[in-house]
Amino acid sequence: MEEFDLQKFKKSDECLFRLLEVLKISIRAVLNDCNLTDESCTNLSKALGSDNNLIELNMSKNNLLDSGVIQLCTGLKTCKLEILKLSNCALTEKSCSALASVLSSDSSSLKELDLSNNTLRDSGVKPLSDGLKNNFKLEILR
Template identity: 50%
Template sequence: MSGLWGCDVTDKGCAALASALRSNPSYLRDLNLSGNKLGDSGVTLLSTELENPRCKLEMLWLLNCGVTNEGCAALTSALRSNPSHLRELNLSENKLGDSGVKLLFTVLENIDCKMEILRLIDCGITDESCAPLTSALRSNPSHLRDLNLSGNKLGDSGVKLLSDLKNDSYFKIERLYC
């Protein structure tokens, strides 16, 4: 894992990292930028490189990086363009809210999406996001194994929707945290 956890990387550092990815997009498989001050502009710079079909990034951690729904929109756009490689995404402790994650869930419904692990801990998600999430997973049930939505504001109805998916043998979800 290429770890730059808490290294004071900012959007300027993301510009340099994006340039390196542009030069050799197939080399980097794991990237952990958690605990940095990337913000939406840094995530947008990285997302541009993730769109490259030669990009083979399989794991991306952006935990506590100041990402909002704007950065989530850029990341979603990139993953829609190149959905087949990313296996693990951690956007925990960012202020994505329902509008940001609803965009992200559209990636999950793509049959080419191979995401197995999705962590959205403490992202301001409510029951409003559970229906779009379950709909996306019904469209592409075969890959997601681990879903962590703990620390959000899910009520009983949202937890029930998600628990029903986990308990249905048609889906591959092994671990669900609400």
């Protein structure tokens, strides 16, 4: 399946949970602006950590919070995701350490990361910068 778009269904954590198997066989997952919370990140992390086809994941404009992204990063370390969009997700500098560990992982395939319109601050950008030192795959950072 080329694209899974949660906007075509009931936009909620529960609906995403019920459709995770569909998401796993998709190449692109469009989950932006779907009323998702950190609860979805726990389930997504498990899906990303298992066999899946996802190359692009757009979770922008959801209230994921730092706790959600930290959970999500567990699954990101072992998947082949190339594009991750987390714009406007109420993230702070606390998310940056978890994202930095993904970026510095040898198994990371991320080529594009969008963290725009979050409150990362200088204290968050520092660990991200450190995580990028040995990452030659990332081409776009927003």
